[in-house]
Structure formats: C-alpha cells, structure tokens
Amino acid sequence: MGETTTILFVTSNQGKIAEAKEALRPYGIDIESYNPIPEIDEIQSSDLVVVAADKLMKAASNSNLSSSILGVMVEDAGFFLDEYEGFPGVYSSYVHKTLGISGVLRSLKGIENRNASFRCVIGIHIDGENFFFEGTCNGIVSDEIRGKNGFGYDPIFIPNEGDGRTFAEMKLEEKEIFSHRAKALKAFVSFLEEWKQSPTSNHGNGS
Ligand code: IMP
Numbered sequence: 001m002g003e004t005t006t007i008l009f010v011t012s013n014q015g016k017i018a019e020a021k022e023a024l025r026p027y028g029i030d031i032e033s034y035n036p037i038p039e040i041d042e043i044q045s046s047d048l049v050v051v052a053a054d055k056l057m058k059a060a061s062n063s064n065l066s067s068s069i070l071g072v073m074v075e076d077a078g079f080f081l082d083e084y085e086g087f088p089g090v091y092s093s094y095v096h097k098t099l100g101i102s103g104v105l106r107s108l109k110g111i112e113n114r115n116a117s118f119r120c121v122i123g124i125h126i127d128g129e130n131f132f133f134e135g136t137c138n139g140i141v142s143d144e145i146r147g148k149n150g151f152g153y154d155p156i157f158i159p160n161e162g163d164g165r166t167f168a169e170m171k172l173e174e175k176e177i178f179s180h181r182a183k184a185l186k187a188f189v190s191f192l193e194e195w196k197q198s199p200t201s202n203h204g205n206g207s
Pocket residue numbers: 013075076077078079092093096118150151152153154179181
C-alpha cells in the first residue's frame with residue numbers, strides 16, 4: 001500500500017486497539033488511539049450497525065483531525081448465543097459487567113446448544129463519508145473458563161475454525177486468524193486499497 005496511513009481509533013478498550021494494530025500493521029496502516037477519549041454515550045439498539053453508525057457520527061464530530069490522520073474509526077461488537085436467540089448481543093458489555101463469564105457458563109449448564117458467535121461492525125469516517133465493515137466468527141462456548149489472554153468473553157469462546165482452544169488460550173496473532181474484528185478490518189483494507197486508487201480520493205496514486 002506504499003506510505004503509512006494513520007487511522008484514529010476512538011475506543012477505550014486496549015484489547016481492541018492491540019488487535020486492530022496487529023491486524024492492520026501488515027498493510028502499512030497505523031492505529032492511533034484517541035486521547036483524551038471523547039465522551040460518547042452509546043445508544044440502545046438491537047442492531048450493531050445502528051449503534052456503530054451513531055458512535056461514528058459522534059466520534060467524527062468530536063475529533064479534531066490533523067492532516068496526518070486519514071480517518072476516524074469506531075467499532076461495535078457483541079457476543080451472540082444461539083440458545084438465547086442472540087442474547088446478549090448488543091447487551092454484551094452489560095452482561096459481562098453484571099453476570100460475568102462465569103454467570104454465562106452457569107446459565108448454559110445442562111444446555112446442549114452451546115453455539116455462539118462474535119460479530120463486529122467497524123465504522124470509518126473518511127473524507128466526509130461513513131463506511132461500515134462487518135465480520136463474524138462462529139464457535140461454541142467452552143465448559144469452563146480457559147486461558148488468560150484477550151478480553152471479554154475470550155476465555156469461554158472456542159472458534160469453529162480453530163484447534164479447540166479458546167481465544168484466551170491463543171496468542172494475539174492466532175486470534176487474528178479467525179476473529180470477527182480481523183475479518184471486518186480485512187474488509188476495510190480491501191476497500192481502502194480501491195478507494196486510494198479512485199479519482200475522487202486525494203490520498204492515493206489516482207489523485
Ligand atoms: P463493545 O460494545 O463493542 O465494546 O463490545 C461489547 C462487549 O462485547 C465487550 O465489552 C466485550 O465484553 C465483548 N467483546 C467484543 N469483542 C470481543 C472479543 O473480541 N473478545 C471477547 N469479548 C468481546
């Protein structure tokens with residue numbers, strides 16, 4: 001992709017920042033975290049895209065962009081349990097804070113259907129326009145908490161494409177092979193490569 005591109009990621013979640021940096025580094029894209037983080041109230045909606053779109057609008061209007069920054073990025077993600085028709089989904093953060101992963105395991109005790117997925121929507125504001133990219137990772141909920149890496153529900157999620165370890169038992173670069181976030185970020189990279197070539201872009205060879 002040539003010269004380094006910098007994107008401002010508006011999140012206070014250090015795990016998300018580390019993953020985005022790892023996923024985008026090979027493509028010459030650097031992630032800077034926004035500091036201080038603008039206060040962004042998250043709206044309630046059953047749709048991750050609606051939440052991400054609202055966050056992006058607030059983040060973009062709050063951010064003072066220097067010329068070295070290509071765009072502003074936000075993310076909304078959730079953990080979806082098939083047995084509960086997707087719950088906690090958009091309420092994942094609240095359920096994590098209240099029940100915790102041990103509470104989730106307790107609620108699934110004796111239940112056969114342990115299918116789950118992580119879903120992620122990345123929203124990027126570039127040149128006055130908003131773009132959205134999605135990624136999903138399917139898997140199952142483990143019987144017990146396993147591993148110390150990652151964050152959130154990682155210690156109880158076993159991706160179907162993996163080798164039976166939970167995300168929290170994997171190194172960051174291993175989680176990146178399967179993760180919902182890495183998939184959404186890859187979709188963003190493909191878009192960016194095309195966008196930089198487009199005649200309306202001021203940032204690439206096409207300008
Ligand atoms: P947020 O609203 O996008 O911050 O995400 C909601 C919640 O989903 C987070 O607080 C985490 O508990 C959970 N979550 C999102 N992505 C991941 C992940 O990659 N691993 C584990 N938990 C995650």
